[in-house]
Amino acid sequence: MAKVTNETQSRIATVGRASLAVFLCILYLIPVVWMFSTAFKPRKAIISIPPQVFFTPTLEGFVGLFYKRSTLTPAQMEQYQQRTDLSWAERVALEQGLAITRQSDYVGQLRNSLIIAGGSTVLAVGMGLLSAYAFSRFRIKGQADLEFFILSTRMLPPVVVTIPIFLMYRRLGLYDTHFGLILLYTVFNLSLSVWLLKGFIDEIPKEYEEAALIDGYSRLQAFWKIVLPQAITGIAATTVFCLIFAWNEYAFALMLTSNRARTAPPSIPSVIGTSGVDWAAIAAGSLLFLIPVVIVVFALRRYLLRGITFGAIRQ
Amino acid sequence: MQSAPANTSTSQPAGSRRPLTLSDPAIKYLFLWPTVLLLIAFNVFPLFYSLYLSFTDFRAIANQPPNWIGIQNYSDILNDEQLWVYFRNTGRFVVTAVALETLVGFGIALLLRSKFWGSGVITTLILIPMMSAPVVVGLFWKLIFNPNYGIFNYLLGFAAGKGPDWIGDGDLAMWAIIIVDVWMWSPYVMLLSLAGLSAIPDYIYEAADIDRASPPYQFFRITLPQVAPLLLIAILFRTIEAFKAFDLVMGLTGGGPGDATEMVSVQLYRIAFLGQFNTGKASALAYIILVIIIGVSNLYIKYLNKVKAG
Numbered sequence: 188m189a190k191v192t193n194e195t196q197s198r199i200a201t202v203g204r205a206s207l208a209v210f211l212c213i214l215y216l217i218p219v220v221w222m223f224s225t226a227f228k229p230r231k232a233i234i235s236i237p238p239q240v241f242f243t244p245t246l247e248g249f250v251g252l253f254y255k256r257s258t259l260t261p262a263q264m265e266q267y268q269q270r271t272d273l274s275w276a277e278r279v280a281l282e283q284g285l286a287i288t289r290q291s292d293y294v295g296q297l298r299n300s301l302i303i304a305g306g307s308t309v310l311a312v313g314m315g316l317l318s319a320y321a322f323s324r325f326r327i328k329g330q331a332d333l334e335f336f337i338l339s340t341r342m343l344p345p346v347v348v349t350i351p352i353f354l355m356y357r358r359l360g361l362y363d364t365h366f367g368l369i370l371l372y373t374v375f376n377l378s379l380s381v382w383l384l385k386g387f388i389d390e391i392p393k394e395y396e397e398a399a400l401i402d403g404y405s406r407l408q409a410f411w412k413i414v415l416p417q418a419i420t421g422i423a424a425t426t427v428f429c430l431i432f433a434w435n436e437y438a439f440a441l442m443l444t445s446n447r448a449r450t451a452p453p454s455i456p457s458v459i460g461t462s463g464v465d466w467a468a469i470a471a472g473s474l475l476f477l478i479p480v481v482i483v484v485f486a487l488r489r490y491l492l493r494g495i496t497f498g499a500i501r502q
Numbered sequence: 503m504q505s506a507p508a509n510t511s512t513s514q515p516a517g518s519r520r521p522l523t524l525s526d527p528a529i530k531y532l533f534l535w536p537t538v539l540l541l542i543a544f545n546v547f548p549l550f551y552s553l554y555l556s557f558t559d560f561r562a563i564a565n566q567p568p569n570w571i572g573i574q575n576y577s578d579i580l581n582d583e584q585l586w587v588y589f590r591n592t593g594r595f596v597v598t599a600v601a602l603e604t605l606v607g608f609g610i611a612l613l614l615r616s617k618f619w620g621s622g623v624i625t626t627l628i629l630i631p632m633m634s635a636p637v638v639v640g641l642f643w644k645l646i647f648n649p650n651y652g653i654f655n656y657l658l659g660f661a662a663g664k665g666p667d668w669i670g671d672g673d674l675a676m677w678a679i680i681i682v683d684v685w686m687w688s689p690y691v692m693l694l695s696l697a698g699l700s701a702i703p704d705y706i707y708e709a710a711d712i713d714r715a716s717p718p719y720q721f722f723r724i725t726l727p728q729v730a731p732l733l734l735i736a737i738l739f740r741t742i743e744a745f746k747a748f749d750l751v752m753g754l755t756g757g758g759p760g761d762a763t764e765m766v767s768v769q770l771y772r773i774a775f776l777g778q779f780n781t782g783k784a785s786a787l788a789y790i791i792l793v794i795i796i797g798v799s800n801l802y803i804k805y806l807n808k809v810k811a812g
Contacts, residue, residue, distance in 0.1 A: 201616070201618055204618070205618045205619075205620070205621070207613055208613040208614055208621065208624055209620070209624065211610060211613070212627055215628055216630075217653070218631075218642065218643065218646055218685070219631070221645075221646060221653060222642050225645065233645075233651065234650070234651045236651055236662035236663075237662065238651060238652075238656050314536055314537050314540070315537070317532075317533035317534075317536070317537070318537040320533055321529070321530050321533040321534045325526065325529075325530040327530065327534070336541070337537070340545045342742065342799070343549075344742075344746050344791060344792060344795060345746070346746065346748070346770050346788050347548075347549070347791065348545060348548040348549065348552070350555065350774050350781055350784055351547070351549075351551040351555070351785075352544065352548055353774075354551075354562060354781070355548070357562075370540075370544075371544065373540070374541060374544040374545070377537055377540065377541060381537065405524075406524065406526055406529050407524060407529065410529075431633055434635070435633075435634065435636070437635065437636065437637040437748070437749040437752070438749060438771075441752075441771075442771070442775050452635050452637050452749075455638055455641060456637065456641050456752075456753060466645050469645075470642065470645075472638075473638045473641070473642050476634075476635060476638055477630075477635075480630070480633045481630055483633070484629055484630055485626060488622075488625075488626045491693065492693055492694070495690065496694065
């Protein structure tokens, strides 16, 4: 009897815990869902009272994000309505009484984000992989100190090094260039990259390479043909963590770029509509920015812990 | 996988030489030095350079070489009443936000500790805020906090326009930042707590059950001490990060209203990159921040070692 009540009790406890967890999770995701829905809301629905959950979706936000628009006079409106060569974006704008004048800066900034995040990630993972291999397989003088040095660079508050780097970049002509930011993000990702990859490479048995070396492989061949394929999941996980950092970075981009190489994060706050803050456009920009990250979070859930603890803790 | 070396060796007969063969030491240095040099160039050199600048009156926009002015910048900063306000703001934010994150994160970890159907998905979904760009998060919460059409007040049950103005009110704006920071970063504490919880062996609890130890006793005598090291690491990292808070503040309040939410990191940005470009003074402030962060980290690490030693 006692055993049965115990079991029922523990089942009730589990159900209670689970429902509380589900409730908290829903509460947690409201802002994310709200961002998603705002991106597709018409202007009136965004500022409606009480907040609207159901609405007719529109792409106004995305048009506002990608294009600069101007208000049409009634006469121009009529003229526009008779035209048949309008693109989908122009038709969406027309419904709000707006005409598209030109592409917004956001497109270029999104491209900058892609170039800089991509370039720095390739460099950080590539260099990190080589260093991680050296740390993992060779005896290195002062290895512990060197490893600590690499780790400590990540602990340094960026604000402390930004000023000298700003001066250095101005002198070298790297201010407001893609290469400048790529280099900087590479440096800030290197510590994570080395530490994560070292953990993954440590797990590959040395015997594989030793056998290959005996078979006449050179060290480089063994690295290329044996270690790399085995480390591929680690490389993938590291790549994505570096990408997320570079993709989301704001402070350096704000301080070290102006027009040419400015990335999206410092730009999204300045997306201003034709009249006041264009929340739909901001939500659309945020959503486009968030989607890749959400995909990544799901793809990587097994490695998340390793990624955010520098690989120090293995799941 | 096991046969990889054997397989590839057939395609590459023993003894064949590629043009590029390097000795092990050569490879070691070739693999290592680019990383180390780059890190030195971007971390060690700037650190010394800004230390020097902090003793000068250098302005990045003036075409004048730096003049040595001794500890003038430091004494200016330490005597500046206004800067102390910013330090107080930062301190209030760090302590409150990190404390709440620890409670919420650890609480959720306890809920998700033993698996149930869907617990994995929930764990993953909760991590989304943490992985998104803080400036975008801050910006978007501005809409959520809007007193007229934001959903935050609506969900709290206020009629439109009747609820508190979270961003516009000097006392509440700090809480707005804290709420968003807790929303964003509690999952971090949760993730580390989960790792700590999963490492506690079951037999400890089984032994405690046999001894009829009460659940609170088990929690305070087994669970908490066992998770403490990882929890402290989470708190340490969060404290450092919260001290550097910049993106979120810029996106959400921009330091306002007035200077109710102005943090030292934001102030540093203003001194260094806006208006007068007061590079020397900004470097001095940056160094003060660095010393505080190192000091706090050391305190934590000492405490952490004590906890680990039992």
